Amino acid sequence: MSEARAVFESMLNRFDADEADDMEAVFQFDLDDADSYYLSITDGKCDMGEGEHDDPTVTLSMDLNTLKDVMSGELDGMAAFMQGKIRADGDIMLATKLTQIFPQ
Template identity: 90%
Template sequence: MSEANAIFEAMLGRFDADEADGMEAVFQFDLDDADSYHLSIEDGKCEMGTGEHDDPTVTLSMDVKTLKEVMSGELDGMAAFMQGKIRADGDIMLATKLTQIFPL
């Protein structure tokens, strides 16, 4: 299993359905040094897919190291965005909820 895949598997395990209540969203992750992944949230469930989604709500571009640091709490997502380590397109406010939907 790739490092990126392991990070997304861990995120699925931490999915907080209460935080995602009523949410319908697709988070597209375009990783600079790995395959692309997307997480689809609908009806209180989260599913992982590989590759490009047809209609993502928000697209986040970064390298695997940045993803790992943000999802482990080592790096604040907003700080990473301000430093240019994360590029975002689409519903950027939704991206700020990632650590609430997938808490540590």
């Protein structure tokens, strides 16, 4: 299993349906140094897909280490965004909820 896939599978395991309350969203992750993945949230469930989604709600671009650091809590997502380590396109406010929906 690729390192990137392992990160997304761990996010799936940490998915908090209560935090995603009634959310309908697709988080697209374009990784600079790994395959692209997306997480689709519908009806309190989260599914993972490989590649590009047709219509993502928000697209986040970064390298794999940045994603790992943000999801592990070592790096604040907003700080990473301000430093230019994360680029976001689409519903930026949704991106700010990522660590609430997938808590450590």
